[in-house]
Amino acid sequence: MRGYYADKDDVLARLRRIEGQVRGLQKMVESDAYCIDILTQITAASNALKKVAVGLLDDHIRHCVMQGAEEGKDMVREATEAIERLVKA
Amino acid sequence: MRGYYADKDDVLARLRRIEGQVRGLQKMVESDAYCIDILTQITAASNALKKVAVGLLDDHIRHCVMQGAEEGKDMVREATEAIERLVKA
Amino acid sequence: MRGYYADKDDVLARLRRIEGQVRGLQKMVESDAYCIDILTQITAASNALKKVAVGLLDDHIRHCVMQGAEEGKDMVREATEAIERLVKA
Amino acid sequence: MRGYYADKDDVLARLRRIEGQVRGLQKMVESDAYCIDILTQITAASNALKKVAVGLLDDHIRHCVMQGAEEGKDMVREATEAIERLVKA
Numbered sequence: 001m002r003g004y005y006a007d008k009d010d011v012l013a014r015l016r017r018i019e020g021q022v023r024g025l026q027k028m029v030e031s032d033a034y035c036i037d038i039l040t041q042i043t044a045a046s047n048a049l050k051k052v053a054v055g056l057l058d059d060h061i062r063h064c065v066m067q068g069a070e071e072g073k074d075m076v077r078e079a080t081e082a083i084e085r086l087v088k089a
Numbered sequence: 090m091r092g093y094y095a096d097k098d099d100v101l102a103r104l105r106r107i108e109g110q111v112r113g114l115q116k117m118v119e120s121d122a123y124c125i126d127i128l129t130q131i132t133a134a135s136n137a138l139k140k141v142a143v144g145l146l147d148d149h150i151r152h153c154v155m156q157g158a159e160e161g162k163d164m165v166r167e168a169t170e171a172i173e174r175l176v177k178a
Numbered sequence: 179m180r181g182y183y184a185d186k187d188d189v190l191a192r193l194r195r196i197e198g199q200v201r202g203l204q205k206m207v208e209s210d211a212y213c214i215d216i217l218t219q220i221t222a223a224s225n226a227l228k229k230v231a232v233g234l235l236d237d238h239i240r241h242c243v244m245q246g247a248e249e250g251k252d253m254v255r256e257a258t259e260a261i262e263r264l265v266k267a
Numbered sequence: 268m269r270g271y272y273a274d275k276d277d278v279l280a281r282l283r284r285i286e287g288q289v290r291g292l293q294k295m296v297e298s299d300a301y302c303i304d305i306l307t308q309i310t311a312a313s314n315a316l317k318k319v320a321v322g323l324l325d326d327h328i329r330h331c332v333m334q335g336a337e338e339g340k341d342m343v344r345e346a347t348e349a350i351e352r353l354v355k356a
Contacts (some may be wrong), residue, residue: 012115015111022108025107035153036149039174039175040171054262056131058255061257082129085132087264089135089136089139103331115319150346154328165329173318177266178266190293190296203277207282213326213327217349220320220323221320223316225356227312236270262306
């Protein structure tokens with residue numbers, strides 16, 4: 001069982017909203033919207049993606065990493081490396 | 090004429106690829122993919138969005154801001170504020 | 179006992195190096211260094227700070243959060259909120 | 268003349284404050300402060316560094332890049348590359 005199982009519908013709803021934002025961005029470019037407005041939308045989509053990521057991380061630490069520790073598996077390094085990539089994204 | 094006009098097809102192709110990444114993320118969540126793999130994909134999509142943003146900024150400074158300056162309009166502050174939001178996204 | 183106790187000397191050495199980078203930045207500004215070179219140095223200092231943060235997070239999850247869980251304390255939310263602030267920094 | 272010349276005192280004051288924050292971080296680690304409090308301070312220092320960077324960028328675009336354009340030099344690419352590194356820092 002994945003850690004994000006409980007919030008699966010919420011995660012999916014967020015991702016569908018982000019997909020809509022990215023499609024909206026294409027429409028903005030197609031209709032020659034103003035650069036700064038497009039940048040604002042990109043920032044919003046990127047923030048929304050990061051929010052999903054932080055939520056998944058919370059679940060992952062709470063469930064997978066904890067359970068791993070009980071079973072003697074170290075899953076912290078892997079999680080921290082994902083955090084590091086995210087911090088630089 | 091917008092600054093990104095010349096690269097419009099390239100920008101649209103990138104955004105369509107990002108839309109595909111976000112749809113792929115939904116499939117990953119639906120099929121209970123491993124959290125860390127989902128996080129890696131989110132990082133990739135966020136990086137791709139930022140890359141589009143930086144490209145738009147380049148065009149915007151090169152065309153709109155420069156042309157604005159010639160016409161006595163200061164468009165630098167607006168561009169810098171967009172950069173600041175992006176840096177924090 | 180703090181989670182970062184084992185690496186304390188390493189963390190301190192990194193922070194002293196970052197302090198040196200920030201002092202170097204002041205010298206660059208005082209001597210009218212080129213803006214782009216200053217920006218490159220700021221990026222390096224910020225990256226070094228984030229690297230310290232990710233290392234502390236690794237230790238924190240590994241020790242404090244795990245130990246908290248054993249004692250029935252939920253310290254995940256607090257850690258995730260720190261990650262969220264860091265991701266946006 | 269550098270673009271940030273006018274704000275030089277302000278930039279220096281900010282950098283000295285950041286140097287103080289980084290020294291404060293060393294004291295926190297030396298006195299075994301709580302990980303999350305240290306992370307909060309790192310986030311603050313990183314945010315302050317980025318704020319200096321965005322200010323320098325504003326001046327740089329406003330002065331150097333504009334003046335470069337008048338002299339037929341393209342300095343936009345160089346500025347955008349600095350922005351890209353900053354966005355990922």
